[in-house]
Amino acid sequence: MSSPSSASTAASAPEPTPASSSTPVPAASGASAASSASEAVVVRGVERVFPGAKGATVTALTGIDLVVHAGEFVSLIGPSGCGKSTLLRLIADLDTPTSGEIRVFGKTAKQARIDQSYGIAFQQAGLLPWRTVSANIELPLQLHGIGAAERRARVAELVELVGLTDFATHYPDQLSGGMQQRVAIARSLAEQPRLLLMDEPFGALDEMTRERMQTELLRIRAETGAAVVFVTHSIPEAVYLSDRVVVMSPRPGRITDEVDVRLGDAAERGEDLREDAAFFAGVTAVREALHGPASAPATGSARGVDVR
Numbered sequence: 001m002s003s004p005s006s007a008s009t010a011a012s013a014p015e016p017t018p019a020s021s022s023t024p025v026p027a028a029s030g031a032s033a034a035s036s037a038s039e040a041v042v043v044r045g046v047e048r049v050f051p052g053a054k055g056a057t058v059t060a061l062t063g064i065d066l067v068v069h070a071g072e073f074v075s076l077i078g079p080s081g082c083g084k085s086t087l088l089r090l091i092a093d094l095d096t097p098t099s100g101e102i103r104v105f106g107k108t109a110k111q112a113r114i115d116q117s118y119g120i121a122f123q124q125a126g127l128l129p130w131r132t133v134s135a136n137i138e139l140p141l142q143l144h145g146i147g148a149a150e151r152r153a154r155v156a157e158l159v160e161l162v163g164l165t166d167f168a169t170h171y172p173d174q175l176s177g178g179m180q181q182r183v184a185i186a187r188s189l190a191e192q193p194r195l196l197l198m199d200e201p202f203g204a205l206d207e208m209t210r211e212r213m214q215t216e217l218l219r220i221r222a223e224t225g226a227a228v229v230f231v232t233h234s235i236p237e238a239v240y241l242s243d244r245v246v247v248m249s250p251r252p253g254r255i256t257d258e259v260d261v262r263l264g265d266a267a268e269r270g271e272d273l274r275e276d277a278a279f280f281a282g283v284t285a286v287r288e289a290l291h292g293p294a295s296a297p298a299t300g301s302a303r304g305v306d307v308r
């Protein structure tokens with residue numbers, strides 16, 4: 001396993017290396033970890049085979065073993081078509097594995113969905129255009145029969161959390177793309193999930209907005225303590241946000257490497273970290289895991305992965 005751990009001492013926030021971490025971190029493969037409720041996600045031996053054209057099949061995922069601990073931020077990275085979205089959809093019970101098992105906080109994926117154990121934010125914000133910012137964020141609470149007073153208080157809190165207090169009565173088409181994403185993130189947090197599933201949530205944003213959203217996500221995550229499974233094409237994004245980056249290869253999609261990237265406390269991870277030696281060491285470690293050690297930055301074989 002690659003690791004930038006030697007350089008992590010240069011991080012602005014003091015953080016133990018993975019080996020000396022005080023938090024319990026079981027084996028990286030996670031396959032042997034118990035499926036207890038203290039783990040946000042446990043995926044064991046999962047395979048997903050889709051029917052293809054003329055009776056052929058497409059093995060989107062095979063032999064997937066992954067554990068995401070409570071409060072941990074894990075990114076999935078890999079070339080287009082390697083099965084990242086499929087894996088996230090399986091965890092969210094929007095699809096079912098062909099074989100293998102998935103647990104979310106010790107429950108089946110289906111039970112976790114019924115219990116609203118997680119929030120989801122995907123690439124498109126998916127807001128209802130006829131509802132205001134507040135009303136969009138309020139929707140999951142309404143659907144689950146939360147009383148009006150409690151809803152109002154919670155929505156006010158969430159609107160503030162994502163910095164949209166002045167826009168609470170605006171409609172989605174009156175907002176920028178980044179603001180719409182923030183509404184979607186607030187909505188995904190409405191029921192205080194201990195797990196967030198995010199599929200390229202910042203993919204459509206310009207670089208500056210994207211970096212600001214990343215910093216905000218770190219702040220929100222620090223405040224809520226939620227575990228996050230985050231799909232991205234961007235190595236720097238994965239490194240900046242994650243405790244661990246899971247690297248996947250295509251056809252059939254499998255996990256080929258995991259890189260521990262502990263750049264410091266999420267709450268203290270400021271913008272200057274993007275120019276820190278530990279950050280670059282993390283980017284190099286993930287890039288090498290994706291392309292192999294000898295690869296040049298801009299000519300990797302992993303199509304669809306942004307190495308800059």
Ligand SMILES: Nc1ncnc2c1ncn2[C@@H]1O[C@H](COP(=O)(O)OP(=O)(O)OP(=O)(O)O)[C@@H](O)[C@H]1O
Nearest residue numbers: 050051058060079080081082083084085086087304
């Ligand atoms: N519903 C489906 N029916 C048939 N094949 C599917 C279906 N969903 C996904 N696939 C196939 O599974 C493979 C993985 O797709 P997936 O969307 O998970 O990739 P991805 O890693 O998210 O790619 P990208 O980075 O481009 O979003 C692809 O070969 C895709 O064609």
Ligand SMILES: [Mg+2]
Nearest residue numbers: 084085086199
């Ligand atoms: Mg995808």
